[in-house]
Amino acid sequence: MAARKTVLITGCSDGGIGSALxxxxxxxxxxxxxxxxxxxxxxxxxxxxxxxxxxLDVTNTIDIKEAVKAVAKHAGRNGTLDVLISNAGRNHFMPILDDDLDxxxxxxxxxxLGPIALTQAFAPMLIKAKGMIAYITSTSGYLNVPYMGTYSASKRSLEIVGETLRLEIAPFGVDYQQNRLYKSIESTVAIRAQGGDGLPRMDTLEYANSVTDDILARTTGRVWYGGFAEQTKMSTTATGVPQTxxxxxxxxxxxxxxxxx
Incomplete structure (x- = not known):
């Protein structure tokens, strides 16, 4: 019987996308x-x-090294990892002028930086497996949503890295996916931080199944899922120029x- 393929997923706390994946x-x-x-x-x-x-804290180099050791021990002589999914992330809602730079x-x-460090650490195993890398980003990286500027920038930055990595790694057979000026509306910021913006959310298991289908089909480049994902895609990427x-x-x-x- 063939050994099961392996996947490492970050950010698998209960109730989230990682757990569903x-x-x-x-x-x-x-x-x-x-x-x-x-x-x-x-x-x-x-x-x-x-x-x-x-x-695994993706900002902790010791945690990353221990994770590599654990996967290598499981893989034995094979020494491979088939899929790496960087999902762990921190949400953040704050007006830019009030943001604490730390x-x-x-x-x-x-x-x-965490997903990049993780990708570098597992690259030898992924290359050996001719595996798949997936980064979970956000449609907010394509929109100018108030209070989400720095969070959106972090996610969009990761997507740019991912799309560049997709080209760079292709030759190896690996595929890629306190003074507050706004005090008067602080409660609105807090409500939106908790998902209370009135917008629909895609069920996490429905999302996970769609993303898994694409990973197993080795679909490369950007894929779009979630509430209003398709509308965001249409409004921001309709250049008419094929990705190829x-x-x-x-x-x-x-x-x-x-x-x-």
Whole structure:
């Protein structure tokens, strides 16, 4: 019997996208490495078979090294990881003029630098498996939503890295996806931070199944799911230029076609 393929997913705390993705991949016969900063918050997954639970703060280099060791130990001589999904992230709602820059730096450490560090650490295993990398970003990166400017910037920045990485890694057979001026409306900011903006949300398991389908089909580039995702896609990316043409232009003079794998 062939060994189960493996997937590592960050940010698998109960009730979120990561937990739903972990459930979905487990149902698709993967061995799942479910990770969270606090493993006790992954209770919804505890009774599922073929799961390994790991403590992983994506800003902590020691946690990342220990996660690599755990996956390598499970993989044995094979030493591969088939899918890496960077989902862990921190939401943030604050008017830009009131933002604490130390908080913003921490947002970028979690949402932007963390996934890059994780990708670098697992790259040898992913290359050996000719695997798949997926970054969970946000449609907010394409919109100018009040109070979400710095959060949106962190997610859009990660997407730019992901789209660039998609081209760079292709030769290896790996695919990619306190003074507050606004005190008078502070309650509105707080409500929106808790999802109280009145906008529809896509069910997490429906989202997870759609994303899993695309990963297993090795769909590369951007995929769009979630409330108003399609409308955002239509309004921000309708350039009429095919992605393949954009890629060809971006690849000119890079010599990536000469990389020996």
């Amino acid at each position: 972990a459930t979905t991949f487990q149902q698709r016969d993967f061995h799942v490495f479910a990770t969270a900063r606090d493993p006790s918050k992954m209770g919804d997954l505890k009774d599922l078979p073929h799961m390994t639970f790991l403590k 908080v913003v730096r921490n947002i970028f450490e979690i949402n932007f 043409a954009m890629d060809s232009g971006a690849l000119m003079g890079t010599d990536l076609d000469k990389v020996v794998n």
